[in-house]
Amino acid sequence: MSFHVPVMAQQVAAGLVGDPQGVYVDATAGGGGHSRAILERLGSQGRLIAVDRDPEAVAQVRGALVDGRVMVVCGRFAELEALLAQQGVAQIDGVLFDLGVSSHQIDQASRGFSYQQDGPLDMRMEPGSGLSAADLIRESSAEELASLLAQYGEERRARGIARAICAAPAMDTTADLRRVVASTRPRHLPKTLARVFQALRIAVNREPEQLERGLAAGIALLKRGGRLGVIAYHSLEDRLVKSTFAPLLKVCTCPPAIVVCVCGGRALFTKVGSRAQRASRAELGNNRRARSASLRLYQKGGD
Ligand SMILES: C[S@@+](CC[C@H](N)C(=O)[O-])C[C@H]1O[C@@H](n2cnc3c(N)ncnc32)[C@H](O)[C@@H]1O
Structure with a gap:
């Protein structure tokens, strides 16, 4: 596979x-x-730094990309500036964030990301580090859990599901969670399970905080003319990307009280393309994951 x-x-x-x-x-x-x-587009002097917080992904990439131009680093993109400083890099020409989890992470039952597989209720992208999904549930009240399901899963029946989860005698495996969600009799069980699992994964891995800090780091590290790309798979991520860039795309950033522009009227970033790019029809036919993907690209330096 x-x-x-x-x-x-x-x-x-x-x-x-x-x-x-x-x-x-x-x-x-x-x-x-x-x-x-x-890498295929880089010349002999080009460099690529590949980062992932999951040691399994890092091992995979180290094995797959044996090339003197590549450096593979294990770490979180929220700490991108420090990770690159360790490699002697202070400025970059481009950075990509392809958000969420990989098929490999989902397919491995032992990681606990998938409601379709039986495994421990873990969901940590960095196995063994921080709270697992089961720990998070144990440490949360029904109210806290409900707000997490509503915010990160956009689940309308969040309160009822959260109450059922907190009342369950055991919540150690993906099967335990699946059983409890099913007991609340949702109209469309697979969709509800997908939302509940997504919400827990986002919370366990603190994804919104990672994305905010990762984007800030990318924005700071880019050279003038450099580009930042993000592939988002749900509206929460996409909204965060758009709201981060919205103020940077404004042509005049002077405070409203200033009548005559003093900032020079130059946007700090421009959008590449007027809207988010989608996968082609051919790709959609071959890769289910591509269906929800939206790619946004921004260039530093404005117009
Ligand atoms: C959708 S997959 C990327 C797939 C990749 N673009 C490829 O071509 O195979 C997302 C990856 O990002 C990693 N990841 C998610 N959040 C991260 C973070 N905050 N810092 C570093 N890596 C992260 C995950 O561990 C996962 O391997």
Whole structure:
């Protein structure tokens, strides 16, 4: 089975790589598919730093991309500035964030990401570090759990499901959680399970905080003319990306009280393309994951 099929790999690499001799970061290396597509566009002096917080992904990429231009680093993209500083890199030409989990992570029952597999209720992208989903449930009140399901899963019946989860005698495995969610009799069980599992995964891995800090780091590290790309798979992520960039796309950033512009009227970033890019029909036919993917690219330096 393949580790992960990258989404919009050629679109991403074409959109990201301006200078073939530049320094690029794949902040979510996964199975290394996007890294490989970026690498194919780099010249002999180009460099690629592939980052992932999951040691299994890092081992996979180290094995798959044996190339003097590549450096593979285990870490969180929220700490991108420090991770790159350790490699002697202070500025970059492009960075990609392909959000969420890889097919490999989902397919492994022992990781506990999938409601379709039986395994421990874990969901940590960094196995053994921090709270698992089962720990999180144990430490949360029904109110806290409900707000997490509503916010991160956009689940309308969050309160009823959270109450049922907290009242359950055991919540150690994906099967325990599946059984309890089913007992609340949702109209469409698979969709509800998907939302509940997504919400817990986002909370366990503190994904919104990671994304906020990762984007801030990418924005700071980019050279003028450099590009940042994000592939989002649900509206929560996509909204966070748009709201982060909205103020940076404004042409005049002077406070409203200032009558005559003093900032020079230059946007700090411009959008590449007027709207988010989607996978082609051919790709949608071959890769289910691509259906919900939306790619946004931004260029530093404005117009
Ligand atoms: C959708 S997969 C990436 C797949 C990859 N683009 C490919 O072509 O194979 C997302 C990856 O990002 C990693 N990840 C998620 N959040 C992260 C974070 N905050 N820092 C570093 N890696 C992260 C996950 O461990 C996972 O391997």
